[in-house]
Every structure is written in C-alpha cells, then in structure tokens.
Amino acid sequence: MSTLNGAAAAAGRPVLVTDVLRERIVEGELPPGTPLRDVALSAELGVSRNTLREALRTLHDEGLVVQQLHKGTAVKTLAAEDVTDIYLARRTLELSAVDASPLAPEPLLDAMEAKVAAAELAVDAEAWDKVGTASLRFHQSLVALLGSARLDGFFRVTIAQLRLAFAVMADQGAFQAPWVARDREICDLIRGGRRMDATAALRLYLDESERMVLDAVRAGSRTTSTTRTTPTTTAAKGKR
Amino acid sequence: MSTLNGAAAAAGRPVLVTDVLRERIVEGELPPGTPLRDVALSAELGVSRNTLREALRTLHDEGLVVQQLHKGTAVKTLAAEDVTDIYLARRTLELSAVDASPLAPEPLLDAMEAKVAAAELAVDAEAWDKVGTASLRFHQSLVALLGSARLDGFFRVTIAQLRLAFAVMADQGAFQAPWVARDREICDLIRGGRRMDATAALRLYLDESERMVLDAVRAGSRTTSTTRTTPTTTAAKGKR
DNA sequence: GGCAGCAAAACTGTTGAACAATCTGGCTGC
DNA sequence: GCAGCCAGATTGTTCAACAGTTTTGCTGCC
Numbered sequence: 001m002s003t004l005n006g007a008a009a010a011a012g013r014p015v016l017v018t019d020v021l022r023e024r025i026v027e028g029e030l031p032p033g034t035p036l037r038d039v040a041l042s043a044e045l046g047v048s049r050n051t052l053r054e055a056l057r058t059l060h061d062e063g064l065v066v067q068q069l070h071k072g073t074a075v076k077t078l079a080a081e082d083v084t085d086i087y088l089a090r091r092t093l094e095l096s097a098v099d100a101s102p103l104a105p106e107p108l109l110d111a112m113e114a115k116v117a118a119a120e121l122a123v124d125a126e127a128w129d130k131v132g133t134a135s136l137r138f139h140q141s142l143v144a145l146l147g148s149a150r151l152d153g154f155f156r157v158t159i160a161q162l163r164l165a166f167a168v169m170a171d172q173g174a175f176q177a178p179w180v181a182r183d184r185e186i187c188d189l190i191r192g193g194r195r196m197d198a199t200a201a202l203r204l205y206l207d208e209s210e211r212m213v214l215d216a217v218r219a220g221s222r223t224t225s226t227t228r229t230t231p232t233t234t235a236a237k238g239k240r
Numbered sequence: 241m242s243t244l245n246g247a248a249a250a251a252g253r254p255v256l257v258t259d260v261l262r263e264r265i266v267e268g269e270l271p272p273g274t275p276l277r278d279v280a281l282s283a284e285l286g287v288s289r290n291t292l293r294e295a296l297r298t299l300h301d302e303g304l305v306v307q308q309l310h311k312g313t314a315v316k317t318l319a320a321e322d323v324t325d326i327y328l329a330r331r332t333l334e335l336s337a338v339d340a341s342p343l344a345p346e347p348l349l350d351a352m353e354a355k356v357a358a359a360e361l362a363v364d365a366e367a368w369d370k371v372g373t374a375s376l377r378f379h380q381s382l383v384a385l386l387g388s389a390r391l392d393g394f395f396r397v398t399i400a401q402l403r404l405a406f407a408v409m410a411d412q413g414a415f416q417a418p419w420v421a422r423d424r425e426i427c428d429l430i431r432g433g434r435r436m437d438a439t440a441a442l443r444l445y446l447d448e449s450e451r452m453v454l455d456a457v458r459a460g461s462r463t464t465s466t467t468r469t470t471p472t473t474t475a476a477k478g479k480r
Numbered sequence: 481g482g483c484a485g486c487a488a489a490a491c492t493g494t495t496g497a498a499c500a501a502t503c504t505g506g507c508t509g510c
Numbered sequence: 511g512c513a514g515c516c517a518g519a520t521t522g523t524t525c526a527a528c529a530g531t532t533t534t535g536c537t538g539c540c
Contacts, residue, residue, distance in 0.1 A: 010309075011309065012309055012522070012523090013522080013523070014297065014522095014523095037490095037491075037492090038491085038492075039490095039491075039492090047523085047524085048523060048524045048525070049524090049525090050290045050293075050494095050523075050524075050525095051522090051523065051524080053290075053294065053493090054293065054294055054297050057254065057294050057297060057298060058297060058298075058301055061298055061301045061302075062301075063390075069250075069251065069252055069492085069493085069531090070491085070492055070493075070530075070531050070532065071491090071492080071531090071532070072491070072492060073492095085388050085389055085390050086390065088386060088387055088388035088390075088391070089388050089390050089391050092332075092333065092336045092386055092388070092391060093332065095336075096332045096335075096336055146328060146332055147328055148325050148328035148329050148332070149325055150303075150325055150326065150328075150329050150394075150398060151328070151329050151332060154390075154394045158390060252493070252494090253493080253494070254493095254494095277520075277521090278520085278521075279519095279520075279521090287494080287495085288494060288495045288496070289495090289496085290494075290495075290496095290523095291493090291494065291495080293522090309502090309521085309522085310501075310502050310503065310520085310521055310522075311502090311503070311520090311521080312503095312520070312521060313521095481540105482539105482540090483538105483539090483540085484537105484538095484539085484540095485536105485537090485538090485539100486535105486536085486537080486538100487534100487535090487536080487537095488533105488534080488535080488536090489532105489533080489534070489535090490531100490532085490533075490534085491530105491531085491532075491533090492529105492530085492531075492532090493528100493529090493530080493531095494527105494528090494529085494530100495526105495527085495528085495529100496525105496526095496527090497524105497525090497526090497527105498523100498524085498525080498526105499522105499523085499524085499525105500521105500522090500523085500524100501520105501521085501522080501523100502519105502520085502521075502522095503518105503519085503520075503521085504517100504518085504519075504520090505516105505517095505518085505519095506515105506516090506517090506518100507514105507515085507516080507517100508513105508514090508515080508516095509512105509513095509514090509515100510511105510512090510513090510514105
C-alpha cells in the first residue's frame with residue numbers, strides 16, 4: 001500500500017508528500033540523523049524523484065532537515081545552540097502575547113483555554129504520548145493572541161523543530177504532566193488579567209523547559225557521536 | 241548571456257535561481273501580479289523546468305509568490321490585511337528588541353548604528369532608490385539585538401514581503417528621507433539607554449509607516465483591478 | 481598486518497522529453 | 511448577444527539518462 005493514500009488531494013502532490021514526511025519526522029518515526037535518500041523515498045511514497053525533491057526542499061526551508069551539496073538530505077539533529085535560539089524566539093513571542101492579552105478578542109482567549117483543557121484531558125487519560133503535543137498547542141494558541149498569521153506560521157515551524165528534540169527524549173512519560181498544570185496556571189492568570197504574574201510564571205516555565213530540553217539534547221549528542229551519522233547501512237533501525 | 245551568470249556556485253542551482261528571482265521581485269523588476277511561467281523563465285535563466293519549479297516553491301514558502309493549482313505562479317499582490325499582519329509582526333519583534341536592547345552585546349549595537357549611518361549616507365547622496373532598503377536594514381539590525389537567528393530569518397522574509405508594497409509605490413522619491421531621521425532618533429535613544437522613549441518613538445514610527453503603506457496598497461489595488469480573489473471585503477465594483 | 485592508493489558502486493544534482501489534466505480564448509451556431 | 515464547444519497553451523508530474531561527487535571496497539605494496 002502506498003503510504004501516500006489519497007484521501008484528499010485538493011493540493012498538489014509535493015505538499016502532500018511534505019506533510020507526510022513532516023509528520024513522520026516530528027513524530028519521531030524518522031529520528032534525527034536519518035538520511036532521506038530520494039530514490040528510496042520516492043519509491044516508497046509512490047511519487048517521482050523530482051516531486052520528492054520539492055518536498056525535501058520545503059522541509060529544508062522549515063529547518064527540519066539539513067542538505068549538504070552532493071551529500072543529500074538528513075533529518076536535522078538539534079544542537080544546543082539551536083535549542084537556545086528556539087527558546088529565545090519562544091520567549092519573545094509568548095511573552096509578547098501575554099503583554100498583548102488584555103487587548104485580545106474573547107474567542108481567541110476561549111480557544112486558548114480549550115487547548116489547556118484538551119491537554120488536561122490527555123493527562124487524565126494518561127495518554128502521555130499526546131500530552132507534549134497538546135501542551136505545545138496551548139502555547140501555539142497563546143501566540144495566536146498576537147493576531148498575526150505570519151507570527152503563527154513562524155511559531156508553528158519553530159515548535160516543529162523543537163519536537164525534533166522531544167522525539168529523542170527516551171522518556172516521554174509521566175514527567176510531562178507537571179507542565180500541563182503550569183499551562184493551566186498561566187492560562188488562568190491571563191484570563192484573570194494578572195498580566196505581570198502571568199509573565200513571571202511563563203518566564204520561569206520557559207527557563208526550566210529550556211534547561212530540560214537542553215539536557216536532553218546534550219545527553220543525546222553524547223551517545224550518538226555528533227557528526228557521524230549512520231556508520232554503516234541502517235543496521236539497527238529497530239527499538240533500542 | 242545567461243542571466244544566471246555563474247560567479248559563485250557554491251550552492252545548488254535551485255537556490256541560485258531562487259536568489260535571482262527574489263531579487264527581481266523585491267526590486268520591483270517583476271511587479272506584483274506578474275505571472276511567472278515556468279517554461280519561459282527556465283529558458284531565460286538557462287535551467288531546467290524542474291529546477292525552476294523548486295525555486296518557485298521556495299519563493300512560495302517565503303510568501304513572495306502565490307500558487308494556484310493548475311493556474312501557476314504569480315508575484316504576490318499584498319492585500320491590506322497582509323500589510324496589517326506584517327506590521328503586527330514588526331511591532332512584536334522590533335518593540336521586543338528595544339526591550340532587550342539593554343542586554344544586547346555591544347557589537348550588535350555598533351552594527352545597528354552603522355546601518356543608520358549607511359542610510360544617512362544614501363540620503364546625502366540623494367540615492368533615493370537605495371534609501372528605503374537601507375532603512376529596512378537598520379530595522380533588521382534592530383531585531384538582531386534579540387540574538388535569535390530564527391527570528392532574524394523570519395524578519396528578513398517578512399521585510400521582503402513588505403518590499404512588494406514598496407516597489408509598487410510610484411514615488412519612491414525624497415519623501416522617504418524623513419524616515420531615516422527618525423531611524424537615527426530611535427537608534428540614539430536606544431544607545432542612550434532611554435528605552436521607554438525609544439519604544440514610544442518606534443511605536444509612532446510603525447503606526448505612521450503602516451498607514452502610509454496601507455494607503456499605497458489601497459491606491460494600487462484600486463487602479464490595477466485586483467485578481468478575482470476576495471470579492472468579500474471590498475464591495476468591489478470592478479471597473480469594466 | 482596495516483596502509484596508500486585506485487577502481488567500482490552508490491548517490492546526488494540536473495536535464496530534457498513526454499503525457500495527462502486543466503485552464504483559456506476564440507469560434508460557431510443559434 | 512449568448513451558450514456551448516473546440517483547440518491551443520500551460521501546468522503538474524513522471525521517467526530515463528548522464529555528469530559529478532562521495533563512499534566503499536579492493537588490491538598491492540611496504
């Protein structure tokens with residue numbers, strides 16, 4: 001069966017392929033460092049090599065893969081500086097969003113609260129694999145308070161990059177749950193109009209979150225020797 | 241005489257083509273609405289149709305062109321909502337940058353001042369076509385104070401979109417000069433550590449700049465009967 | 481046994497031609 | 511004047527080929 005099952009094809013094939021690959025990457029199915037060989041992938045997805053190439057270029061533009069001339073494409077492995085950069089961007093946008101929250105239209109605030117509720121639901125259901133994503137969706141809806149589609153798009157891409165690090169973290173288990181409680185706290189502070197408190201809480205949140213991801217990335221780069229990707233052909237692709 | 245003169249080809253051809261086309265677009269050589277027909281362009285640039293197609297996709301990702309299935313690619317014409325969106329993003333990033341300026345490293349502040357000086361030089365030389373670009377470079381270096389490569393990249397793309405509107409403005413003449421004086425004022429306020437004053441000045445600057453661009457875009461969309469997109473907002477009584 | 485160096489294989493980057501699907505403009509006929 | 515249709519133009523996508531580059535593996539030499 002072609003992995004590119006044609007449910008809805010309202011858009012061109014390259015964007016379909018892009019969506020499939022992006023999903024596989026951020027979901028951890030294609031871990032960082034995995035080479036994306038166009039001939040193999042095009043065969044697997046049932047599209048031409050050129051079409052696949054266009055998709056890979058978009059993923060490159062989104063910062064999810066790296067491309068070296070004549071060496072091909074590979075899933076990006078986040079360096080420590082990438083993480084700090086991403087969190088700089090997060091701080092800028094999310095803190096600005098809190099600042100702007102008093103002027104935000106009510107529906108956007110409602111949507112934000114809905115995302116927190118969804119995350120809490122995931123926690124209650126102990127669906128740990130969904131919790132991280134649900135929490136990030138809250139932060140996405142927080143940035144949406146700024147009211148700019150372009151900033152939303154940028155934040156979405158940035159968060160997708162961050163999930164490159166999440167996917168690596170061996171334990172995506174229960175220790176994600178505390179973050180949701182803090183999401184709730186921040187959300188309530190915003191809704192309560194306590195802007196300064198919300199800012200402080202969010203700042204702390206981001207600092208600690210950054211430290212956690214940074215530790216994970218550094219731990220990961222210690223095991224998987226940095227520049228060396230796949231010493232031989234895909235030997236142990238299974239579970240480790 | 242291929243327009244794609246091979247000065248330096250350290251990167252793949254698609255990115256070279258992308259750079260050439262981006263330049264032509266933001267420089268106004270290819271005005272908004274211009275259809276970008278791949279067969280003609282690929283012949284003119286001396287690359288294959290597939291290669292050109294990759295370049296067009298990147299430009300699409302950057303928001304400089306629009307692509308409609310089976311209708312091809314055209315240089316984007318900014319709508320009023322695009323302008324307001326872009327200025328929302330500008331306010332968010334530039335005002336955050338002023339906020340962060342006390343912590344910014346000295347070399348970045350120097351670079352910022354250098355950009356203002358360059359703009360002033362362009363004004364003195366009465367090189368009006370260069371003034372707008374030089375001023376935008378100052379704002380780019382302002383955002384650079386935030387210290388995030390990702391935010392820098394996003395801002396660069398956003399500014400390129402804004403230049404779609406600039407290129408349309410018939411008179412890019414002397415009335416751009418006053419903005420540079422205000423750039424200087426904002427720059428000096430930042431260097432002097434007068435953060436609040438800089439914020440206020442920048443806020444006013446962006447408000448007035450937005451109004452100006454907005455007027456230009458609205459005037460432009462009145463003359464060049466816009467594409468049949470968005471019959472909603474404007475009670476478009478198409479002439480003819 | 482280890483290593484320099486070379487040849488073969490694998491892969492990428494890019495091209496050109498081909499074809500189906502779709503859009504566009506003009507023509508016919510009423 | 512207008513509906514409908516036909517033909518050309520253009521797009522979206524595929525396929526096969528080839529040059530250039532990196533990687534691999536082998537050979538022979540010390």
